[in-house]
Amino acid sequence: MTIQEMKEKAMDIRMDVVTLIHNAGCGHIGGDLSEADALVALYYKHMNVSAGQVKDPDRDRFILSKGHSVESLYCILADKGYFDKQELMTTYSAYLSRFIGHPNNKIPGIEVNSGSLGHGLSVAVGMAKAAKMMGKDYHVYTLLGDGELAEGSVWEGVMAGGHFHLDNLTALIDRNGLQISGSTEDVMAQGSQESRWAPFGWNVISIPGNDMAAIDAALTAAKAVKGKPTVIILNTTKGLGVSFMENNYIWHHKPMNEEQYQLAMASLKERKVHMS
Template structure:
């Protein structure tokens, strides 16, 4: 499977989902979708046929407001019905609410209250270690979320317990709803801080499938410590007028903007098809 092409298709899915529902966090969806694409189509041991397998890999979307990206991936993988998602997302009575809902297959925990995902992932990884299970626990946090104190308690705990089957992605797009993360709460040398805490740290292009693949493979080879992958991403990645703009943290495109975004994404899809000889 051409994962770069799949990520473009998923961006189109997310765009349609947000426009039909009239709500969503498209900027963070687009910054994170390449990470989700690699994990769900190649990197993780997970399947809609084995949602209760005790040895399945676990994924926690700590930045739960990017749920449109997760729902789109899970629907495409067959965890639930795509049409039901598009027809009911964020509507009264729908299970497809605006943050991950663990009543849906493939979702491990409700999330969205920022700062909770990494601590929960530490507990899940610790349980697997204690039970002798082979599964990996992956968690995706936002960079703005790192201002939460509970995240740093988890950053301290994971190396203490030598959780080498824990992989934490940090979607470092540099923007949050109120502006630049470095203006709201500076993080400085984030990689250096995490290394001092005892993490194996990699800094990568978080919108590059090959870079994500290599980072996950390195994390799986790391023993005796958890892995943090600082993914330098672009908020709104893939659509020119959304990229690196905090205003697209939570905004629904107008009809004209949606048409332009769709055109840009389809052009990218055509370029990828030509490159692959399709």
């Protein structure tokens, strides 16, 4: 895909997410909208994955560590043919549905059950270390939320990734500055994430996290780094694309009424028109 095509695809995924969450009456919409660009870049260009190779030992791996924002991932996997989109859109979060509110590895394309925050990076480290031990060249990616970085287990993974020189590992941080109870800096101050990872032996790239060209370049650069893992700090906007949700922590996890749904869809459609 070209950069423009990926930008347009990300807006389409956002519209699917808004509809999915509205239909279900639940979901973590703010983080879904901020992470969409990075997930599109991964799944439509940079990762060696497809619906036909879910068990291929040489496939790249992706772990959504911030598992509560699973709706964007589900919508992308449906769009790419991993499962029926209609089933997703009509059964998400319904009683006995396989499409639950966190990644479920009974669903094709989901590597790991996640959502208990702080675990995804350590699992990704293990997968990347396994690739090295087996002589495999697959790459492992994981996406974390910035609120999640208050978990101590994250930093065990950071230390291990640097210690083992896992240049087949890329972590992405959705740095939108907000979490369920407010600003990340008010809940647990983080300061500069850029300065925290390098001392543990990581290559650090910091970019505008909703700029598709910047994401594309950063992912390309990460694959070229040798001898150390890479972290990409995605400086994003929570709720991106929906005017009344942007930079508002209330929309971390909040259902929409019908009027809000229509306004959200109109906002996304207008944003897509203006990007072409």
